[in-house]
Amino acid sequence: MLEFDKLSLNVPTTTKKRVVIIGGGFGGVNVAKNLDSRDFQVVLFDKQNYHAFWPLLYQVATAGLEPDSIAEPLRKLFGNKADFHFRLVRVTGVNPVEKSVKTLIGDLHYDYLVIAAGSKSNFFGNKEIQKYAFPLKQMTDALNLRSQLLQCFEQASITRDPEIQQSLLNFVIVGGGPTGVEMAGSIAEMRKHVLPNDYPGLDFSKMNIYLVEGLDRVLPPMDPESSKTTHGYLEELGIEIKLKTLVDTYDGETVVLKTGEQIKSQTLIWAAGVTGSMIDGIPAESIERGRILVNEFNEVQGLTNIFAIGDIAYMKGGDPAFPNGHPGVAQPAIQQGERLAKNFGQLVRNRDMQPFRYFNKGNLAIVGRNRAVADLPGGVHLGGFLAWVTWLFVHIFYLIGFRSKLVVLSNWIYRFFTYQRGTRLIIRPFVRKDDKVAQEFLVKNEMV
Ligand SMILES: Cc1cc2nc3c(=O)[nH]c(=O)nc-3n(C[C@H](O)[C@H](O)[C@H](O)COP(=O)(O)OP(=O)(O)OC[C@H]3O[C@@H](n4cnc5c(N)ncnc54)[C@H](O)[C@@H]3O)c2cc1C
Known part of the structure; x- marks a missing residue:
């Protein structure tokens, strides 16, 4: 049994302000990336050890791409960042009074907390x-x-x-x-x-x-x-x-x-549909429609030094152009992460934070080869080949890491010419529904 320093999770003590981030998705990664290590110690918690590019997840599900071509290990992503600490652990709650984050293997004190835990599937109680x-x-x-x-x-x-x-x-x-x-x-x-x-x-x-x-x-x-x-x-x-x-x-x-x-x-x-991946300890008054209510600085309503960004955040009335909050897509999470990192820089210099304003770069969706749609700023709508090419370039551009860009691009070129899907592998126990013995074995061993 591994022993952990339960009070600090083996994170070194520091005289700098400690920013604890829950979630290494689009929002969390952009806070961490943009924080200055001379001013802050950054601790990132995630229950998975990679940052994933979810817009291409459907291609993994339909045998078009391998999982590792749309994901990058978080330790690799921040390998060169000073005073950055990643811990692979599920956060179970926060204690705003003690200013601590609770995880399955111990607690950690924060100066500023960023909740960027994203969303999960919503089955509407069914x-x-x-x-x-x-x-x-x-x-x-x-x-x-x-x-x-x-x-x-x-x-x-x-x-x-x-x-x-x-x-x-x-x-x-x-x-x-x-x-x-x-x-x-x-x-x-x-x-x-x-x-x-x-x-x-x-x-x-x-x-x-x-x-x-x-x-x-x-x-x-x-x-x-x-x-x-x-x-x-x-x-x-x-x-x-x-x-x-x-x-x-x-x-x-x-x-x-x-x-x-x-x-x-x-x-x-x-x-x-989706709903926020809620963290215990956030008061009920700060939650609406499954998301955490935040002001124009992404500060959680009713709490100090706790911020929420991305899918889990509901900026109700904070951004004049989006009075009912922002869409649950990658760009608001990325832009809120960048803005929040800059605002932390303002806070350590005793300056005022700047409110978040979302810049909508447009929306894209793809149906298949030569079939896509794009709503671009200025009321421009594209369809067909043009939208399809736009979709391909935008997705390659936003993929994190040169290796992922190269792997995905070469995969797409191969598919374009061959119409093939390279990863048609069944990787889970293959059991027929009428094979009762095997079914029982899987259930007993918690393999289903
Ligand atoms: C299948 C799919 C397709 C999508 N397609 C598009 C698209 O085409 N265009 C677009 O703009 N957006 C798309 N989105 C939405 C986009 O991915 C999200 O809006 C974006 O990821 C939100 O960023 P986030 O940082 O809030 O959350 P995420 O990127 O989801 O990151 C949340 C992170 O928090 C971690 N986490 C959660 N709970 C805990 C916990 N308790 N403890 C520790 N870690 C935790 C998770 O492991 C995850 O790494 C898609 C999403 C999905 C699922």
Whole structure:
């Protein structure tokens, strides 16, 4: 059993101000990167040891990219930064009175605390759906989903029961936002270009992809024109879109829609919403709609020296152009991280902090090859090839690290010419549903 210094987590004592950051995502990394080591000791906690580029997660889930091409180890990212300390640990709570952060292996005192813990899938209290659906929020989700998709085709190719085969070939994606649209498009392209070669005995005209959205259009956060273009692209790829439709229940076998319609499916992909990854110790008055209320400086309402940024933060009324808070995308998290680091610099010099103002650089979404949409500043809307190329360049540009850029780019070039997906590997215990002995073994050993 390893012994830890429980009071300090082996972080050296310091005379500088200590900034503790919870979460090494888009927000947290940009605070840490922009803090001056001469003024601050920086301690970063994350429950995973890498920073991930979530916008490309769907490509891991659909066998287009390997996980390590969209992630960078946090220790590597900050290898050259002085007085920077990373601890791989889950934060369990904060104590604003003692000014300490609680983790599973001990507590640490902070001068300034930054909560950048992001968000998690929101199942809106439906435990049944939570139990059986496949979310897409973490790297493990993407790998699990990739295995699930491939396992369905393996099983569909050997079953003699047409009903079971159909339920293996029905894929239901819930949520018509960017993640749902990208997943649907990517699976449809697999159906067209990849799967018929791998499974020559399977009739892929029987494979159905359903996209279920509660509102009256896909891509609700984008301009209606982009939604309309995207709707057309999805239909061209043979995706069945169900708008103004909600899912009622799912028992792992049958998706029941609120309309009463039932779809037999082994795979329900949940991309229908997120809520903040809340940390214990934040008073209830400082939380609204699952996120932490902050002022224009990202300071948590009612607390001192505690700040929240990114997906978990709700800047209600703080930014005049965004009175209802910022969209839950990467740019607000990045820009809030940068602004907050500068504001910490102001604080140690006893100067006033500057309020955060979000600069919207535009929104992009991709359906597939030559099919993408872009809402750019100035009311410019792009579609088709131009938006697709813009999407490719923006994503390469924002990927962290030269190695990731190179790996992803070479992967895309290979795919462009061959239509192939290189990582069609099932990496999880392969167990048939009717293999009771193996099922029991997995449950007993907590492997499912
Ligand atoms: C599948 C998917 C696709 C997306 N596509 C796009 C897109 O195309 N464009 C776009 O702009 N945005 C996209 N987003 C949204 C974007 O990724 C988020 O808005 C952004 O990551 C928010 O940054 P953040 O720093 O708040 O959180 P994150 O980047 O999620 O980082 C949070 C970090 O906190 C850590 N953490 C959480 N809880 C704890 C804890 N208790 N203890 C320790 N560590 C903890 C997590 O491990 C994680 O590393 C997508 C998100 C997903 C999931």
